[in-house]
Amino acid sequence: MATAELLQLLPVASCQKNDNSKIKTIPRHAEAQINYNDFYWNYMDANCPVVLTGVSENWECRKKWTFSSNKNSAPTSNENNTTYTAINFDYLKDKLSDCRVPVADCSREYFNSHVKKEMQFCEFLDYWQAQVNAYSSTVNKINDNPSNLKTTDNLYLKDWHLKAQLADYNFYTVPKHFASDWLNEYLIINGKDDYRFVYMGPKGSWTPFHADVFGSYSWSTNIAGCKKWLMLPPNEELKLADRFGNLPFCIDEQILKENNVVFYTVMQEENEALFVPSGWYHQVCNLTDTISINHNWFNACNVQRIWRNLTTNMKQVIQEIADCRQMDNFDEHCQTMLRASFGINYLDFLDIIEFIAERRLSSNSNGNNCNVATEKSSNFVIFDTFTLNEFHIRNDLECLWKLLEIMIQDKVICDSRNLLYRRCLRLLELMKGF
Incomplete structure (x- = not known):
């Protein structure tokens, strides 16, 4: 190639x-x-x-x-x-x-x-x-x-x-x-x-x-x-x-x-x-x-907008079926409805975020100054045609870090301390010192 x-x-x-x-x-x-x-x-x-x-x-x-x-x-x-x-x-x-x-x-x-x-x-x-x-x-x-x-x-x-x-x-x-x-x-x-x-x-x-x-x-x-x-x-x-x-x-x-x-x-x-x-x-x-x-x-520039839209739609779902809050697996039902109405749910979104973070972490060279754009290219290819320079990779990771810090404060994720919360913490831990 x-x-x-x-x-x-x-x-x-x-x-x-x-x-x-x-x-x-x-x-x-x-x-x-x-x-x-x-x-x-x-x-x-x-x-x-x-x-x-x-x-x-x-x-x-x-x-x-x-x-x-x-x-x-x-x-x-x-x-x-x-x-x-x-x-x-x-x-x-x-x-x-x-x-x-x-x-x-x-x-x-x-x-x-x-x-x-x-x-x-x-x-x-x-x-x-x-x-x-x-x-x-x-x-x-x-x-x-x-x-x-x-x-x-x-x-x-x-x-x-x-x-x-x-x-x-x-x-x-x-x-x-x-x-x-x-x-x-x-x-x-x-x-x-x-x-x-x-x-x-x-x-x-x-x-x-x-x-x-x-x-x-x-x-x-x-x-x-x-x-x-x-x-x-x-x-x-x-x-x-x-x-x-x-x-x-x-x-x-x-x-x-x-x-x-x-x-x-x-x-x-x-x-x-x-x-x-x-x-x-x-x-x-x-x-x-x-x-x-x-x-x-979407990418690093607008991913926080996507997250805000996702949380807004989740609040609407919760409000619509609030009278069913005592039912078993209420959170799972909300996620199912969110996917049906919005196209993705929290789990789908986190799958994407994890994939992008881990792919860039695998290409990131520890110790490089994130304010210096080097000529080094990543070891993965996008659309069979493009690679990212070092600053691009680190900019993506910085945006992901900021996003995750916002996500773990979300009521749905934070209150239940569920799988979503643990996955966010795991990813933050993985990204330490990138």
Whole structure:
């Protein structure tokens, strides 16, 4: 295997910090022009969105799943007559036809989501191709409010774990700026379900107003087409809540302006990756036929946010079944309900934290000054491509130490002195003197 690229993280003082407190527009940077260290401190650590351009030029999916611009491929267009890369339906059918895929019907609401089903990938491609043929012969304007779209069905392939299904199919590579990914690092190595997705949809398909799972980061790279994002900084969504605290299913710019919501409109073009920070609510509409690669993840920068979200949801679970507190195994029942509603529970979270800590401890050289960033790389590889420099490893461990000190003060963990408490103490002991 070729030498892995070093993710060179330096102390924050080495970074030219941006003032992100009052951004007027979401900044854009060419991926090749912003280094890993600046991205880490200015955007991930600052929890600030950014668009990286020129991301997917060498990806297999961009070269093979779409037609290049110099081919006679009947490219797709949006309402402004901007021409975009066309979808290579024949190649996709030949390469991936037998896969079963998750599909949402964007014309049908089910609680706070869209109606979902599974279908053969070839069936979805046939539907999509029919949609392309239908609107290529007629004018099909997209309303700014996706809920007003007039269609009998509006199918969107979402959350397809293609990389997990076909591990040897290298159709993309993780950009180095997003490589510090504790969630998928743990899940992939341990053979568990991951948070790496493919999205494909026709013009007019869309994703409702939401924040990402666990309050995680996400990145989304457009392989083909154009997406319109409406993005809200944390807590701005509260201005839209009804008297029961429920948020709307669908938003538009008029609703946001009427409620004095601070928001950003992002037109994401082909070959661009959008970094969505923790807790930023957003809604996404496909203005053309689109394909994108998406990851959800967390790391040292936002892991305390994930923990706060987890504890908040645990308190809600305990409150909902408080009248059952005298039942046997009440704590275990709460953890089961937490996993069902939030996606993970305390045990799952601690499994991830232990794995990341032990992996970095195995690579850490005792006695190195944590304020000095050496060139020494770790003895493990992330996404088959990247390694961490010494300062990066120690920064991860310092953040884990601070997190564990917070965790052992949590009422659920601390009061019962149960397995969770003992595991936290064991890990703190293991990390002494790192």
